[in-house]
Amino acid sequence: MDKGEMLLLYHEMVLVRRLEEKAAELYQQGKVGGFLHLYIGQEAVGSGVVSSRRPEDRVITAYRDHGIAISCGMSAEIVMAELLGKKTGCSKGKGGSMHLADVNLNFWGGHAIVGAHLPLAVGMALADKYQGSEAATICLFGDGATNIGYFHESLNLSMVWSLPVLWVCENNQYGMGTSVERASAVSEIRRKADGYGMQNDRVDGMDILQVRAATEKALEYVRKEGPYLLEVVTYRFRGHSMGDPERYRESDEVQKWKDDDPIGIFRNYLLENGHHNLETLDAEDQKVEDEIQQAVQFAETSPDPAPEALFQDIYVEGVE
């Protein structure tokens, strides 16, 4: 990775962080409705994984999807517009926070039924293989998704059909408020892949360089051999969603992880190794501030969907 790309990734991680903080603010002001699941603390995972892909590789994830959307190339403006339910949002205001997607960026969505997008990834990888494409499908999901049937049905079938899927488990240690230890028979999620004879690895998700290296290695394997499960150990600094009372974890634990802030780790790395100086990084932070401000302004001044939109985009052919 060259200096320039490192700076881009730094920018991306800070952008995700600030976007989430701003989204939380707007949620508290009642401008964002529904559920809001923040990616704060997990930035190194999305940026590390997605930046390893080729343009033809598909990305699909769960409902904690703002960061992944940004990593796939969606602008903060379009994300913010969708959060505010505007016509200019990526899903025209019909999806909201949990349902961001842009097929032109090869980003196949945030999906909000736990585990349900894993079979979708199987189908996409099948379609690519069927059509002779070299593309891989990268499917991200949380630790909670590994206890539901979909996970097992999908890992199994991806092996049976030897499909080009990279399964990425973002183990942030909690499925809502239930810790991995309280919900899963094995706390090292990667072990579940062993049951399907699937290659797997486990990596520190707070260090983007480690995530990058592990993803690159995994994708190489996927393209040559078939499915692979990469467990990325991370932590969400905020609650499961806004309004989470967080009775299930101690503040000491949260603080301990916050000391390992993925953005701080990467920033220090860039400084200590002389890749970039403080001035450059601060300037990048300022650029992000401007971008966020612009995104909020874009979203707030965008129109709501017209009433006619209610009956649009439900069927391709014929309306009742």
Place this chain on the structure above:
Amino acid sequence: MTVMTMRQAISQALWEEMERDERVFIIGEEVGLWGGTYAVTKGFYDHFGPERVRDTPIAEGVIIGAANGAAMAGLRPVAELMTINFAFLAMDQIVNHSAKLRSMFGGQFTIPLVIRTVGGGGRQLGATHSQTPDVVFAHFPGLKVVAPGTPYDAKGLLKSAIRTDDPVMFIEHATLYQTRGEVPDGEYLEPIGVSKVQRQGDDVTLVTYSKMLQVSLQAADQLAQDGVEVEIVDLRSLRPLDIEPVVASFRRTNRCVIVEEGWPSYGIGAEVATRLYEEAFDYADAPIRRVAQKEVPLPYNRELEQLALPQVDDVISAVKEVL
């Protein structure tokens, strides 16, 4: 025209569409080597190969999920659920994904998916293998639900279902595969969402679909001997529901019986009757009647099972009540 069975008609539709479009493939349990549990895809595996006729593990969630994903990515899957009772294992994929992926993402995704499945009772398979829950699927906007009652309609509607860019539940009836009927020799398509008058008459309007079309036709023959001419409107598609031919018929006959195999509560009959009351209340000369399954899980015992299912005599009695 050639006389053939429902099984042959469905099989022909599939074969022709697979020959026509390489993006069409079949995915499901025992569709390949076995040839389909109802023998609909017999010979397909040898002709089209394992890539296009894909045997899966017994895992309905990932069958429909993978079909959804493949459809999103540009293929045109025909997924087979061995029976509609197993569709409940894929319910999340069908109602939360097939039906919603398009609208929830602002029209970015297209789901040209057909789910072929087999419903209906009458084969002594017990309560969990004999249901007719068609209406459950018809409840969800975003899906199309088709259930043919003749070989002619089965072939023409299945070809349309495969060609439409929307997700379609295509519900076949387990006891209709041997039913014979005339099918055109050349290619033809039947439009989805268009009801069809299958028999003309002036005395009573019978509204029905699928297996109950055949039961209603038998009832109509017997009633004709007593001088009662019923008109049979076959819905063929439960969503979209084409109610206009039903209303038009009712305005002439002023009497209506709705015949469905599923349970009456919250059913097709309830829906059709309400639409008639809403749109043609003044034309009613008698209360609208429903013929449907008794409100019990279907028992195994043959006599009890038949007691629960709607019979020709039940239809005749209902018609006489509204006359």
